[in-house]
Every structure is written in C-alpha cells, then in structure tokens.
Amino acid sequence: MKEISKKVKEIASRLLSEGQVDVFLAWEKGNQDYLTRPLVVRSAEEAERIVFDEYSIHNLSNYLLKFRDGNEKVGLVVKGCDSRGVIRLLEDNQFSRDRLYIVGVCCPGMKDPLKAIKRNSGLLQNIPDDDKADKCSNCAYPNPLIYDELLGSEQEPNVKGERQAKIQEIENMSPDERYEFFRENFERCIRCYACRQACVACNCRVCIFDEMRPQWVGRENNETDNMMYHLVRAYHMAGRCVECGECERVCPVDIPLMLINSKLAKDANEFFGPYEAGIKYEEGSKPALSVYRLDDPDEGFM
Amino acid sequence: MKILSKDKVERVLDKLAESAEVFVPLSRANSSGFYSWKTRNPEKEQLMLETLNVYLSPKNVGFPQTEKMYSIIQSGTEAQIKETFEDSSPRIIFGLRACDARAIRCLDDVFLTRGYEDSFYKARRDNMVLIGQACYEPGPNCFCQAMGVDPLEPEVDIVIRDCGDKGYIWETKTPKGEELTTSISNLLEEKELKAPEAKAFQTQVDYEGVAEKLKGMFEHPIWEDLSSNCQNCGICTYVCPSCHCFDIQVKSWGEEGYRFRCWDSCMYGEYTAEAGGGNPRPTTKERFRNRFLHKLEFFSERYGYPLCTGCGRCIVACPTGINIVNIINEVKEASVDV
Ligand code: SF4
Ligand code: SF4
Ligand code: SF4
Ligand code: SF4
Ligand code: SF4
Numbered sequence: 246m247k248e249i250s251k252k253v254k255e256i257a258s259r260l261l262s263e264g265q266v267d268v269f270l271a272w273e274k275g276n277q278d279y280l281t282r283p284l285v286v287r288s289a290e291e292a293e294r295i296v297f298d299e300y301s302i303h304n305l306s307n308y309l310l311k312f313r314d315g316n317e318k319v320g321l322v323v324k325g326c327d328s329r330g331v332i333r334l335l336e337d338n339q340f341s342r343d344r345l346y347i348v349g350v351c352c353p354g355m356k357d358p359l360k361a362i363k364r365n366s367g368l369l370q371n372i373p374d375d376d377k378a379d380k381c382s383n384c385a386y387p388n389p390l391i392y393d394e395l396l397g398s399e400q401e402p403n404v405k406g407e408r409q410a411k412i413q414e415i416e417n418m419s420p421d422e423r424y425e426f427f428r429e430n431f432e433r434c435i436r437c438y439a440c441r442q443a444c445v446a447c448n449c450r451v452c453i454f455d456e457m458r459p460q461w462v463g464r465e466n467n468e469t470d471n472m473m474y475h476l477v478r479a480y481h482m483a484g485r486c487v488e489c490g491e492c493e494r495v496c497p498v499d500i501p502l503m504l505i506n507s508k509l510a511k512d513a514n515e516f517f518g519p520y521e522a523g524i525k526y527e528e529g530s531k532p533a534l535s536v537y538r539l540d541d542p543d544e545g546f547m
Numbered sequence: 548m549k550i551l552s553k554d555k556v557e558r559v560l561d562k563l564a565e566s567a568e569v570f571v572p573l574s575r576a577n578s579s580g581f582y583s584w585k586t587r588n589p590e591k592e593q594l595m596l597e598t599l600n601v602y603l604s605p606k607n608v609g610f611p612q613t614e615k616m617y618s619i620i621q622s623g624t625e626a627q628i629k630e631t632f633e634d635s636s637p638r639i640i641f642g643l644r645a646c647d648a649r650a651i652r653c654l655d656d657v658f659l660t661r662g663y664e665d666s667f668y669k670a671r672r673d674n675m676v677l678i679g680q681a682c683y684e685p686g687p688n689c690f691c692q693a694m695g696v697d698p699l700e701p702e703v704d705i706v707i708r709d710c711g712d713k714g715y716i717w718e719t720k721t722p723k724g725e726e727l728t729t730s731i732s733n734l735l736e737e738k739e740l741k742a743p744e745a746k747a748f749q750t751q752v753d754y755e756g757v758a759e760k761l762k763g764m765f766e767h768p769i770w771e772d773l774s775s776n777c778q779n780c781g782i783c784t785y786v787c788p789s790c791h792c793f794d795i796q797v798k799s800w801g802e803e804g805y806r807f808r809c810w811d812s813c814m815y816g817e818y819t820a821e822a823g824g825g826n827p828r829p830t831t832k833e834r835f836r837n838r839f840l841h842k843l844e845f846f847s848e849r850y851g852y853p854l855c856t857g858c859g860r861c862i863v864a865c866p867t868g869i870n871i872v873n874i875i876n877e878v879k880e881a882s883v884d885v
Contacts, residue, residue, distance in 0.1 A: 275868045282868030285775035303867065307778065311831065359866060366863040367599025367686035370574045433576060435603075435612065438815070439780035443866060455817040464796050464809045466613040495866035497602070497782050499577040 249350055249396050250297040253322055256348055256394065258292040266320035266346050268312065270305045271295045279361035279376065283308060297322060302355040302378055304489045306330030307445045313339050321345070324352035325400075326380065328389035329487035329523035330445035335391075336523070336532055339448050349389025351397035354381040357494060380490025380503065383408045391526050411501075412508050431471045433498045436464070440492035440502055441478070446485045446522075453477060479505050484513040484533035487523040549728070549735045551707065552714040556596070559734050560584045560641065563727070567637035567676070570608050572601040581605040581640060596642050597709070599686040604788035604860065605640050605647055609671045610654055616667060616795070618805040629803075633670035639727070641678045645701035646691040646858035648679050650788030652702055656850050657791055667808075676727050679703035680715075683743045688859030690750045690872055696856055699745060710740045752872045753879060754843075754853065760878060761844035765836070769881050773874055774835035776867045781812040783861035783869070784838065789854050792818070813837045839874055 257269040273284040273294045281300035285308070286292050304327045312319050313334075323331060328349060334340045356376035364372035387400040415423060438454065441447045453461050454474065462477055463470040486506045493502040514520050517533040551559060561584075563569045570581040572595040579595055580603030587594075595601055618629040643651075658668035679701030682689070691698050700706070704724030708716040717735055719728045728735070784790040794811040797804055811818055814835070819828045828834050846854035855871060862870045 276870060276873070280868050283776040308776070358868065362688075362863050363602075365687055366602075366859070368602045368860070368863060369577075369579055370593065370595065370598065371577075433578070435785055437781045437785045437812075439778075439782045439866065442778045442780040455815075455820070457817075457820075460796075463798060464613075464794065465798070465807060466809060491866075495780060495782070497578070497786060497864055 246298055246353075250295070252396050253297045253348060253350075254292055254295045257286055257295055257320060258289040260320050260346055261286065261292060262289040265318065267317035268319045269295075270308050270319065270321035272297060272301045272303070272322075274298075275358075277362070279356070279358050281358055297350065299356045300358045300361075300376075302357055302494070304330050304443070304445060304491045306334060306489075307443060307491065309334055309340055309345075310445070310448055313448075316344070318344050318346065320348065322348045322350060323389050323392065324350055324355070325384065325386040325388050325390065326352075326487065326489040328391050329386065330489055331391055332523035332526045333446050333485065333487050333532075334448065335526055336530055336535075337446075337448055342526075345393075347389070347392045347394075349392030349395045351389070351395070351400045352381075352384075352387045353397075353400055354378070354384070354387070354403060359494060378490070378494065380488075380494065383488075383490075383503070383507070385488075386524065390524055408503060408507055409511075411504055412511065415504065415508075427475070428468060428472070430500050431475050432468060434466075434471045434475070434500055435498060436466050436471065436474060437497065439495045439497065440500075443491040443495045444486075445489065445491075446482060446487060453481070475505070479509060482506055483509040484517065484520065484535070485522055486510060548737070548739060549717040549719075549732075550714045550738050550740055551717045551735055553712070555734050556594070556715075559731050562731050562734065563639055563641070566730075567639045569639045569641055570605060571641045572596060572643075574601075578602050581608060581643070584641075596680065599682070599684070599689070600644050600647070600858065602860065602863070603786060604650065604858070605643050606650060606654065606788050606791070608638055608640055609651065609668060609675060610658075610791060610793075613807055613809045614667060616806045616808060618803070619797075619799075621802040621804075633667055635670040635674050637674045637676075638671065639676045639678065642680045642707070643677060643701065643703070644680060644682050644858075645696050645698045646689070646856040647788045648677060648701040648703045649691070649694075649696045649856040650858070651677065653789040653846070653850075653854055653856070654791055661849075676705070676723050677701075677703035678705045678707060678724075678727075681706055681708045681742070683709070684746045685748045685750075686859065687749050688862045689748065689857060690752050690859065691857035692748055693750075693752045693754050694853055694855055694857035695754075708742045710742060713740050716740050716742060750859070750872055752875050754875060757875055757878055758844045758847040758853065760881075760883065761840060763883050764878065764881065765840070767881060767883065769877060770832050770836040773839075773869075773877060774832045777814075777831050777835050777869055778867055779814045779816070779831050779834055780866060781814040782864045782866065784812040784814055785810065786860040786864045788858055788860070789842075789856055794818075813841070839871070842871070843875065843878070 260266045269286040272281045283303050305321045355378045357378040360376045382405045385402045462473050520533045564584050569584040573582045574593045579601035615632045617631045619626045620629045658665040682698035704721045706718045792811045793808045795808045842855040
C-alpha cells in the first residue's frame with residue numbers, strides 16, 4: 246500500500262501541475278493512525294498531504310456531487326466499489342466522462358476508521374477488535390470497473406455469503422415476523438439522513454424527503470414516519486444502489502441497511518435482469534427501472 | 548458523608564422509577580444512550596456507569612426529537628386549539644456527566660431566558676432532577692475543561708463520585724436534590740470515602756480568544772478548506788448534547804390535525820430553504836461555518852460561554868473525520884489580515 250500511496254501522490258501532483266485536473270480527490274491522515282479522511286486537493290503542493298492506506302474506505306464518488314455544476318476537471322481515486330459509484334453518476338447524467346480522471350486501485354479490503362474510533366471512545370461497548378469493514382466481506386468487485394489508470398495487482402472477489410444467508414432468513418420469515426424485524430430496526434433510526442448524504446445514488450437535486458409542497462414523508466421520529474422513510478429510500482435504490490456500503494457504515498445507530506440494499510439488488514436481477522447496477526459503463530447506458538417506454542410490458546409503469 | 552454502595556444502584560433506580568421516569572446510560576443494540584430504566588431489557592442491555600459516557604446524549608429527555616405541541620380543529624375559516632400537550636411528568640436523569648449537564652444549562656438559557664419562556668421545554672424541565680457523575684478519567688476525545696466545564700463538578704442537583712468497589716459518594720447540591728435524597732435515604736449509608744485522583748486530559752485545546760477572533764473570520768478562506776470533506780450528513784448535530792435547532796410542522800387530515808416540533812440541523816440544505824426558492828446557505832461551506840460559529844462564537848456573545856461543551860461525540864461520530872478540536876486549533880493559527 247505504501248507503494249500505491251506514493252503513486253497516487255505522484256499522479257495527483259502530475260495532473261495538477263500539468264493542469265489536467267483542477268481538483269483531485271483522495272485521502273489524508275487525521276490525528277490518529279486509524280483516522281484517514283477524505284481530502285480535496287487543489288495544488289501540487291497540497292498533494293503532498295495525500296495518503297492511501299488500509300483506512301481509505303470512503304466512497305469519493307459521492308464527493309463528485311459537490312462539483313457537478315461546475316466545469317472543473319476532477320481527478321479521483323476509486324476502489325472497486327467506488328468505481329461503480331462513478332458509473333452510477335455517469336449513467337444518471339450527473340457528470341460527463343471527459344471531466345473525470347479516474348485513478349483505479351485494486352482493493353485488498355479496507356478497514357473502517359469509525360469502528361476504531363468508536364471502540365476507543367468510551368461511549369460504546371462490545372465493538373469487535375477487528376476493524377475490517379463489513380462491506381469488504383461481501384465484495385464482488387474489488388477491482389475498478391472504470392478507470393484511466395490502474396494501480397495495484399488484481400484482487401479476488403471476497404463474498405462470504407453471510408449477508409445473503411441473512412437475506413434468505415428474512416425471506417423465510419412470516420410477514421408478521423418480518424414486519425417486527427424491520428419495525429425493531431427502524432425504531433432506532435434517528436432520521437439524520439446520513440445514509441442519504443453518504444450515498445452516491447442519492448443524487449436528486451431536491452430529495453423527496455426535503456420536499457415541503459407537498460411533504461411526502463412526515464418528519465416525526467416515530468414508527469410510521471420512520472417506516473415510510475425507509476420504504477421510500479428502498480424503492481429509490483432498487484436497481485440503482487451500487488452496494489458500496491457507505492450508508493450502513495455511516496449510520497450512527499447501526500441499522501442494517503445493506504440487507505435491504507442487497508435484497509433489492511437481488512430482486513432487480515431476478516425480475517429485470519440479468520442486471521447489476523454500475524458494473525459496466527457504455528455511452529448512454531441506463532440503470533434498470535429508469536427507462537420510460539410507451540410499450541412497457543408492465544401496465545403499472547404507464 | 549452519604550455513600551451509595553454499588554450493589555444498591557439497581558434498587559435505587561427501581562425505587563426512583565416508582566414515582567418518576569428515570570433515564571440512565573444504557574447500551575442498546577450496538578449503540579448506547581440515555582433510556583428509561585423501565586424499558587431496559589436486562590438480558591441484552593447494560594447500565595453504562597463505569598464506561599465514560601454514552602453515544603446518544605440525554606438532550607432527548609428535556610427536548611425530545613419529536614414533540615407533539617397542540618392539536619387543532621378547523622371550523623369554517625377558523626382553527627381552534629383543541630388540546631395542548633405540555634408534559635410536566637417527573638423525570639430524573641441519572642449518571643449524566645459534566646459535559647452533558649452543561650449542555651442542559653445551554654438549553655435552559657436558550658429556552659427559558661432572554662425574554663421568552665418556551666412552555667413545552669419549561670414543563671419538562673421544571674420537574675426534572677439531574678443526578679450527575681463526576682469524571683475522574685477523561686476519555687481520548689474529551690476536552691470539556693478547555694471549554695470551561697469542570698468534569699468533577701457537574702452542574703446538577705446531586706453528584707455521585709465513583710470510588711471503585713467501595714461505592715459512590717452521594718453529594719446533594721440543591722433543594723430539589725435534597726428532596727430526592729430524602730426519598731431514598733434508607734438505601735444510602737453513612738461513612739467516609741476518599742474520591743479518586745483525577746487523571747489528566749489526553750486532548751488539550753486552547754479556546755481562549757477564539758470567540759473574539761472568529762468575529763473577524765466570517766469571510767475567511769479557512770471555511771472552504773475545513774468544510775471540503777464534510778458531507779452535510781448532520782450526525783454531528785444529532786449526537787451533540789447542546790445543538791437545539793428544531794422545526795415546527797403539522798400533520799392534518801380532514802378537519803383535524805396537530806402541530807409538532809422535531810429536531811432540525813443547520814447542516815441540512817432544507818434548513819434555510821426559503822419559500823421563494825432561495826437559500827442563503829447554498830453549499831456545505833456556509834452550513835459548516837454556521838455550525839462552528841454558533842458553537843464557538845455566536846452563543847458566547849449572547850450567553851457568555853460556548854455552545855460546545857467538549858463532550859467529543861461529534862469527533863467520534865463524524866464519518867469523514869472532522870474534528871472540532873482541530874478546527875479550534877486552525878482558527879487559532881489562521882492569519883487574519885486587517
Ligand atoms: S444505498 Fe448505500 S450501498 Fe447503495 S449506493 Fe447508496 S450508500 Fe452505497
Ligand atoms: S443514517 Fe441511520 S439513523 Fe440516520 S437516517 Fe439513515 S438509517 Fe436512520
Ligand atoms: S467531556 Fe468531560 S465531563 Fe464529559 S465525559 Fe469527558 S471528562 Fe467527563
Ligand atoms: S460540538 Fe461536538 S464536542 Fe462540542 S458539545 Fe457538541 S458533540 Fe460535544
Ligand atoms: S458529522 Fe461530519 S460529515 Fe456529517 S455533517 Fe457533521 S461534520 Fe459534516
């Protein structure tokens with residue numbers, strides 16, 4: 246990783262000094278060994294701060310949304326999962342390919358700084374010793390699927406199947422049990438919307454949850470409104486979620502959002518597939534469920 | 548002095564819970580917060596008096612995330628208030644730390660002073676008793692002392708001091724506290740214990756002069772830089788014990804409805820959205836700047852002390868590693884051209 250870190254720094258500094266990009270998105274080190282955090286770099290000088298290490302977990306494709314309205318050229322580093330986020334944005338017409346310079350890194354699996362800081366905080370109990378990110382043991386695409394330059398050697402997918410087993414378990418529940426399972430989980434939601442903010446697929450300019458006229462989803466923190474929030478979020482993710490795991494990672498109260506997201510991906514594949522979101526970018530390609538056609542075989546969409 | 552032995556803590560809580568809702572630090576589903584003692588599931592949840600603090604602060608007790616205010620009924624073009632839901636049932640917060648007690652003082656100042664009393668907050672607050680725990684071992688992200696809070700003297704009605712196996716020293720500070728102490732005096736013992744030595748803070752920061760300096764830094768380029776990796780997720784404001792912004796909204800059906808208030812966050816775009824479509828805080832930079840100026844400058848100007856109590860929660864919770872201690876340091880170091 247030291248080698249990769251060095252190369253990223255070199256690339257960033259080259260791109261910035263040659264004027265090939267105006268901004269470069271990477272990571273830097275925070276106050277602790279485990280605190281790696283996103284960094285927005287604007288000059289070759291600043292590029293000195295860049296690191297890439299085992300805690301570089303954040304999906305930087307989400308940060309592209311900060312730049313979507315400008316003309317700046319943006320360079321960024323993506324792991325396998327993040328690269329699917331870039332494809333999401335391209336398919337959603339939120340960015341044009343020629344404004345991007347993508348440095349792909351074949352990812353050996355990441356650690357989560359939030360786990361480490363929480364374990365050491367004195368505010369929480371029973372946080373496991375291992376900082377390995379949950380999403381990385383469900384990773385089908387560790388190698389970037391879109392890039393201009395690729396670093397590191399190709400990695401094997403790492404799908405342990407625990408999440409799929411859990412999904413199976415929930416599918417096998419009775420409707421009442423299933424309702425209870427989700428009620429119990431959503432009850433804890435504090436409706437901070439961090440899951441939305443961290444999500445690259447949540448790229449609507451005005452989010453339905455912020456709309457006031459009419460207000461589609463109530464803002465009370467109770468069973469009904471929480472349920473409604475999660476249902477709507479789930480519907481909006483079907484066929485669009487690229488399974489980067491950021492929503493679940495950032496959730497302050499540990500709601501198992503990836504169970505929902507992966508179930509949606511599974512259904513999208515079974516009903517409208519073969520389909521997986523954001524695994525191949527072709528000019529003009531569209532995610533499942535995002536095309537409007539007058540001859541749609543399903544009347545419901547007319 | 549009065550002592551609460553450790554094996555009697557649960558009995559005291561049971562006793563107190565007979566006449567009030569008692570909020571205690573509990574672990575709950577991979578998280579932790581102040582929850583009602585009565586709702587504890589003893590198989591899954593532990594009382595967290597011996598760890599440092601809990602992840603979700605006790606601000607919910609006096610200022611719930613969602614609070615029904617009043618119901619309305621419409622007749623013709625008039626609307627009438629049917630019922631007002633001021634809730635003055637007795638509540639006790641047990642085991643809160645000095646940082647969170649200070650945060651309650653912030654809320655008191657905001658909701659009860661300077662010419663307007665918020666009746667909903669007042670109803671809850673009047674019947675609330677605070678039992679605080681002194682901190683002898685600050686955690687890695689604690690910096691309360693730097694923000695003017697004494698971790699050994701929480702601003703509460705009763706202070707407990709953990710003396711290890713021997714129990715807690717129980718110190719009554721106010722008449723409200725006296726009353727509560729009397730109600731459980733048969734569960735307390737009379738003996739002498741020595742409080743432990745306070746350990747040093749691991750996080751140091753110098754807040755001196757920061758509020759003053761920030762006055763001239765509204766347009767400083769530092770905000771662009773510091774906010775560049777913030778995702779405006781709002782977690783920091785929701786875990787913060789002293790952030791207190793709220794929105795008032797309505798739910799209605801047919802001729803009936805009710806108004807409620809719910810937490811809001813200056814980190815959200817919608818927070819400053821104007822009816823005409825404009826937004827004075829269009830990007831992350833302005834929202835981020837507002838949060839930190841409110842914490843470190845505006846509140847100080849109005850009330851004489853900062854709105855950050857140094858609890859360190861936002862440092863732990865921020866998914867992108869933003870750290871208010873670093874921000875204070877950066878502000879200190881920033882050069883301001885006059
Ligand atoms: S829903 Fe979650 S996993 Fe899916 S793209 Fe958004 S942040 Fe990533
Ligand atoms: S991040 Fe978690 S708590 Fe916040 S809105 Fe999403 S699910 Fe709820
Ligand atoms: S910030 Fe101070 S009062 Fe709060 S938990 Fe830490 S040491 Fe205790
Ligand atoms: S700003 Fe952060 S450290 Fe300060 S009181 Fe709020 S959560 Fe605690
Ligand atoms: S928690 Fe961090 S990323 Fe989220 S709004 Fe606060 S400072 Fe920004």
